[in-house]
Amino acid sequence: MSKFYVELKKVVDDSYDIEVGRNLFDTLVNDLKGELGVGISKYAIITDSNVKPLYGDKLYERLVREGFKVDLISFPAGEKSKVRATKEMIEDEMLAKGHRRDSCIIALGGGVVTDLAGFVAGTFGRGIPFINYSTSILGSADASVGGKTAVDTPLATNLIGLIYQPKKVYIDLATWETLPKEQISNGLAETIKHACLADKVFFEYLEEHIQELLEPNGIHNHAEVCEHIAEKNCKIKYEVVKQDERETNLRQILNLGHTIGRAIETLSDYTLLHGEAVAIGLAMQAQIGEKLGYVSTEEVERVMKLIEKAGLPTKLSDDMPTDKVVQKLYTDKKVRSGKIRFVFQEGIGSVKQFEDENYSIALEEDFIREIIDEIR
Numbered sequence: 597m598s599k600f601y602v603e604l605k606k607v608v609d610d611s612y613d614i615e616v617g618r619n620l621f622d623t624l625v626n627d628l629k630g631e632l633g634v635g636i637s638k639y640a641i642i643t644d645s646n647v648k649p650l651y652g653d654k655l656y657e658r659l660v661r662e663g664f665k666v667d668l669i670s671f672p673a674g675e676k677s678k679v680r681a682t683k684e685m686i687e688d689e690m691l692a693k694g695h696r697r698d699s700c701i702i703a704l705g706g707g708v709v710t711d712l713a714g715f716v717a718g719t720f721g722r723g724i725p726f727i728n729y730s731t732s733i734l735g736s737a738d739a740s741v742g743g744k745t746a747v748d749t750p751l752a753t754n755l756i757g758l759i760y761q762p763k764k765v766y767i768d769l770a771t772w773e774t775l776p777k778e779q780i781s782n783g784l785a786e787t788i789k790h791a792c793l794a795d796k797v798f799f800e801y802l803e804e805h806i807q808e809l810l811e812p813n814g815i816h817n818h819a820e821v822c823e824h825i826a827e828k829n830c831k832i833k834y835e836v837v838k839q840d841e842r843e844t845n846l847r848q849i850l851n852l853g854h855t856i857g858r859a860i861e862t863l864s865d866y867t868l869l870h871g872e873a874v875a876i877g878l879a880m881q882a883q884i885g886e887k888l889g890y891v892s893t894e895e896v897e898r899v900m901k902l903i904e905k906a907g908l909p910t911k912l913s914d915d916m917p918t919d920k921v922v923q924k925l926y927t928d929k930k931v932r933s934g935k936i937r938f939v940f941q942e943g944i945g946s947v948k949q950f951e952d953e954n955y956s957i958a959l960e961e962d963f964i965r966e967i968i969d970e971i972r
């Protein structure tokens with residue numbers, strides 16, 4: 597009998613640039629002609645049915661004109677497409693179109709597109725490079741940065757996926773101008789989350805400016821607010837991700853509001869948008885946090901008011917019974933030893949750290965049930 601030790605220790609450099617600006621196709625083309633495109637023979641732009649006519653066709657035509665080999669693959673817009681079947685459809689289409697290990701994916705769209713296309717990239721040919729070109733506020737605030745890729749399952753959101761970093765992220769603020777109003781609100785939930793957990797001054801900035809983005813032509817007329825929000829979101833997120841890419845502890849803080857948020861997003865059968873579900877989750881963690889002494893009554897009121905200013909809900913709807921919500925909480929990825937865990941903000945702009953420097957805490961089911969019943 598023999599025993600071998602396969603030593604595979606390695607140093608990995610997955611660093612990448614995030615470019616925030618307006619109308620970034622020129623920059624993308626220049627990058628692809630330079631270092632970003634080294635070793636790539638063919639590109640697959642992956643997008644959804646809303647973004648395709650707005651930006652996908654234009655990017656495809658531009659890349660063809662520039663002499664790149666490129667295909668455009670689109671799937672029906674919406675969270676319901678973020679499933680294994682769509683991944684398989686994209687993979688089969690890429691294989692049929694001759695994509696192999698020297699291909700690169702350009703994910704063009706919101707969080708659904710970047711989560712799904714990033715997951716395809718991570719497993720296609722055992723891993724090919726991908727680039728995120730983010731077109732939604734939510735995607736720019738959160739999904740396009742950090743390398744979490746996933747699909748949803750009937751049991752819960754984001755349960756199957758991998759951490760796989762993009763080669764570059766483009767955040768094109770000009771594309772926000774075509775977002776419908778409900779998608780502007782949707783995107784602002786993760787922005788409010790970032791302010792609650794990391795930056796009091798940013799929270800105050802949002803209190804002053806958030807409603808400007810919801811005015812008619814608000815995105816166009818308040819370009820400097822969009823830029824400030826995009827830059828703040830990126831900084832807050834990458835500072836956390838670079839310290840704890842694989843969510844061993846600190847990265848949990850980005851789950852603020854998501855324990856309840858994810859559960860109710862699935863329970864609603866995706867009639868609630870991700871940001872709407874997170875907004876309710878944020879409001880509820882603040883109220884539970886108040887009971888536990890982590891935030892004051894006045895701070896809770898400010899959080900609720902800001903969420904409302906962004907055009908987002910703060911309350912669970914009556915068709916979501918507490919029992920069902922509590923049951924769904926057990927599908928959360930933070931559940932450990934069968935216990936439901938929560939992340940809480942501490943005051944505004946900080947997160948509560950618990951024993952053993954842990955950023956989440958287990959709460960008893962009866963306590964959660966009681967408190968949800970009380971605040972709903």
Ligand SMILES: NC(=O)c1ccc[n+]([C@@H]2O[C@H](COP(=O)([O-])OP(=O)(O)OC[C@H]3O[C@@H](n4cnc5c(N)ncnc54)[C@H](O)[C@@H]3O)[C@@H](O)[C@H]2O)c1
Nearest residue numbers: 646673706707708709731732734735738739744771774775
């Ligand atoms: N990977 C992560 O770290 C992470 C973090 C947060 C959220 N997410 C995921 O992100 C997803 C939500 O992101 P989202 O709200 O961007 O979803 P989305 O991609 O479905 O975009 C929302 C809607 O806006 C449309 N759209 C996008 N850009 C547009 C534009 N410029 N003009 C007009 N319409 C546009 C889309 O077609 C879609 O209908 C969820 O699946 C969530 O789980 C992932």
